[in-house]
Amino acid sequence: MNNTPQTKRDFLKYVLGAGVLAWLASVVYPVLAYLKPPKQGEVEVTTVKVGPLSAIPKESGEIVRFGTKPVILIRTAEGDVRAFAATCTHLDCTVQFRKDLGVIWCACHNGKYDLSGRNIAGPPPRPLDPYRVVIQDGDVLLSKKS
């Protein structure tokens, strides 16, 4: 085996280089992992009771809580009750019902959705995610569409 000083030096260089890399990785990895926020254990909400249907006027819309998410509950002029994720599909703002325009409107970039949640004007690229609405014993119940 050629055991010259040169190869010995090369060997030491590799060992040292690998050592430095391993050291760097052992410093950088925990820091990077630390920066990533942990997943919060949330209670998964499947159904939310909003309240009596009689308390919701026709041609109205309001934001209700669905766990940590805002949901917009719409009651049309005909009396239909519909619910959609209140988060605009454009850039995450919270939408609102505009009675004067008869649409769901996002104030941030003037996005408009019809009362079926379809994006009809402005920059939103997709319709609002729908929620299932059930009327049970006169109460409005919301649940996620599977």
Next chain:
Amino acid sequence: MSTLGKKLYRWVDDRVHLGDLIEFMGKKYVPVHRGSIWYYFGGVTLFLFLIQVITGILLLLYYKGSEDLAFESIQFLMSKVSFGWLIRSVHSWSANLFILAAFIHMFSVFFEKSYRPPREMTWLSGMFMLFLGFGFGFSGYLLPWNELAFFATKVGTDIAGVIPLVGKPMMIFLRGGEDVTGATLSRFFGFHVAVLPGLFTVLLGIHLLLVQRQGMSEPLGAEDSPAADKKTMPFFPNFLLRDLLFWLIVLNVLAILAVFFPWELGQKADAFAPAPAGIRPEWYFLFMFQTLKYLPAQLWIVDGEVLGILLFALAGILWTLVPFWDRKSAKGQQSRIITYVGIGAIVYILVFTILGWLF
């Protein structure tokens, strides 16, 4: 100088040779020409940054960086603490004037092509400081935890999420989770008072060192004229005194704005309230915000917003790298195209900012 003062000076001089520094300052000259006025805007930007540091430290004495306390702590500061409203108002106004002064400074450097060799590093450090300035503005905007700030942060961080591949992890890193919550506030507070000031100070040090080392840039073509024909002014005290006078004027403007147009606090953020009508970001983001409003949902096969954001990112990169692709100025020749690009950028920013204000 009093005897004590002389003694103190000699004591320090013995140790660090102040004489050399004074001699260096005495030999420093500033070129005088038709564009000399623009030299002052770098100093003004520095002055406004110093005001930000001082008022920022003062605000820290009362501010509480949490979802439950942030808004209330600023309410307390503005209603109960003596001159609390003034300190906050100065901080907010000074932040805006800082960005304005930095913009003027940047455009003057751009039109004079002062970024040409050997000052590429000065331009780059300045541009990075401007980006950090946007970061300061964006992170500071959220700290009062009011309605406007909440939605501006939602939109701003969602924009970061649009960038392909790295966007989503970056958005989660910025927000401290999937949504804008108290975790976002804690992170932004940390960025605003620790990370950004640290980085900014390093860049500022490099920027000022380069200016000292290389001297003030002269207009294109002026370098070739004989030294005897060049008009100059000593930096110390002539230029410095003019600088200080300009700072005094800016301080007066700032005081008038802060007193007569105190900064509003607005409504406390509510994650379950719709975005209020008339919502808009700080004026220096308005031209981008307005562009995103006009872009259709789909352009060819790409989402309109994705295309818009990527185009702005590309324009920003090209602008930052101008010293490396403007070959004409590097050779000392007049480059008309660059001037037109600069005028185009100003017109675009002005038109879309005004549209953003009106609609």
